[in-house]
Amino acid sequence: MRSAGTIAIVGATGQVGGVMRQILEERKVPFDHIRFFASPRSAGTVIEFDGRSIEVEDVKTADLRGIDYAVFSIGATASKVHAPRFVEAGAVVIDNSSAYRMDPNVPLVVPEVNPREVVRHPLGIIANPNCTTMIAMPPLAIIDRLFGLERVIAATYQAASGAGREGVAELDAELQRPNLAALTFDGGAVDFMSPVKFPAVLAGNVIPLAGDLHDGDTSEEEKFVNESRKILGLADLRCHVTCVRVPVFTGHSIAIVAECRDTPRVESFVDALRQEPGCQIVELPTPLASAGIDPVLIGRIRPDRSSTNGIAFFVSGDNLRKGAALNAIQVLEVLLRYKA
Known part of the structure; x- marks a missing residue:
C-alpha cells in the first residue's frame, strides 16, 4: 500500500x-x-x-x-x-x-x-453509508451472492450515540434520575425533564421513531432502503424497515428477514460468514459486545418459517466504528x- x-x-x-x-x-x-x-x-x-x-x-x-x-x-x-x-x-x-x-x-x-x-x-x-445501513451490508451481500436477495424486512435497534453527543448526554441525564427504577418498575408515570434530542424519554423506554417523518416513513428508514439498493446494486430490492431508538449508548442492532430467489441454506450462509473478516458469528450478538470492535456480530441465524425462501438473523455493530x-x-x- x-x-x-x-x-x-x-x-x-x-x-x-x-x-x-x-x-x-x-x-x-x-x-x-x-x-x-x-x-x-x-x-x-x-x-x-x-x-x-x-x-x-x-x-x-x-x-x-x-x-x-x-x-x-x-x-x-x-x-x-x-x-x-x-x-x-x-x-x-x-x-x-x-x-x-x-x-x-x-x-x-x-x-x-x-x-x-x-x-x-x-x-x-x-x-x-448511514451507520445502520452499514452494519447490515456485509451479511446481506453474502446472502445476495449465495441465494439472490429479493426482499428485506428489518427492525433496527439504534443507540443514542447515533444522534451524536447530544443524544448520549440526554440519555445519560435521564438515567441519572434517582426515581427511574422505582417509577418504571412500579408502573407509575415517569416525570422527567422534557426530552430535546429524542421525541420521547429514552431511558427505560424504546422509541419507534428515528429520524424525521416523511409520508409515514422516517428519514432513517428511507436511508436504509435507498442506500441498500445502491450498495448492493439491486435497484428493485423490496425493502421495509422500522427504525427504533433504544436506551443503549453505543452499538446498533438489526433483526433481519431476507427473502431470496433460491432456497437459502443456513449452513452455507454460516460457512460464508466465517470467511468474511468483517463478520463474526456469535451465539448472542448484542450492542454491548460489539462496542469497540471492528467486525459486526451475527447470530440467531435460522430459517424464516413463514416462507419457503427466507432466512432470519440478528446483527449488532459499533455504529461509531464500522458504522x-x-x-x-x-x-x-x-x-x-x-x-x-
Whole structure:
C-alpha cells in the first residue's frame, strides 16, 4: 500500500472524528503528513496524535492546498459547503454525511461489498453509508451472492450515540434520575425533564421513531432502503424497515428477514460468514459486545418459517466504528491499494 501523502480529518474534534484518529493509529495507515480541521469554535485546539501535538485548523479559513485525501465527519450541510472546496484544492473526499450518498456520480462504498466502486469518483467524492445501513451490508451481500436477495424486512435497534453527543448526554441525564427504577418498575408515570434530542424519554423506554417523518416513513428508514439498493446494486430490492431508538449508548442492532430467489441454506450462509473478516458469528450478538470492535456480530441465524425462501438473523455493530469511522478509513485503504 502506497503512502496517502497528506491526510486531512475534517471534524477531527467530533465524536466520529475522534474514532477516526484512533483507527488511523491502530491500522498504521501510511501517510507523510496529517492535518486536523474543525469548526471555528474548535479551531486552535491541540490534539495529541502519534506522539505529536497537532493544532486544529479552522475549516472555513485554512489554506487547503497540498491535501491528498480528506475524511469528513461534519454533517450534511457543512459537507455540501466544504467538500467541493477540498476537491477543488486537489483532495479526494471521503464523506461520512448524507450529503452525497444518493448522488449518481458519487460511489457509496462498503469495502467488503463493492470496493471497486472507489475507482469511479468523477466529483472527487466518495460517500460513506448511514451507520445502520452499514452494519447490515456485509451479511446481506453474502446472502445476495449465495441465494439472490429479493426482499428485506428489518427492525433496527439504534443507540443514542447515533444522534451524536447530544443524544448520549440526554440519555445519560435521564438515567441519572434517582426515581427511574422505582417509577418504571412500579408502573407509575415517569416525570422527567422534557426530552430535546429524542421525541420521547429514552431511558427505560424504546422509541419507534428515528429520524424525521416523511409520508409515514422516517428519514432513517428511507436511508436504509435507498442506500441498500445502491450498495448492493439491486435497484428493485423490496425493502421495509422500522427504525427504533433504544436506551443503549453505543452499538446498533438489526433483526433481519431476507427473502431470496433460491432456497437459502443456513449452513452455507454460516460457512460464508466465517470467511468474511468483517463478520463474526456469535451465539448472542448484542450492542454491548460489539462496542469497540471492528467486525459486526451475527447470530440467531435460522430459517424464516413463514416462507419457503427466507432466512432470519440478528446483527449488532459499533455504529461509531464500522458504522462510520472504520468504514471511511477502509475506503481510504482501498483507494491506496488500487492506486498503488
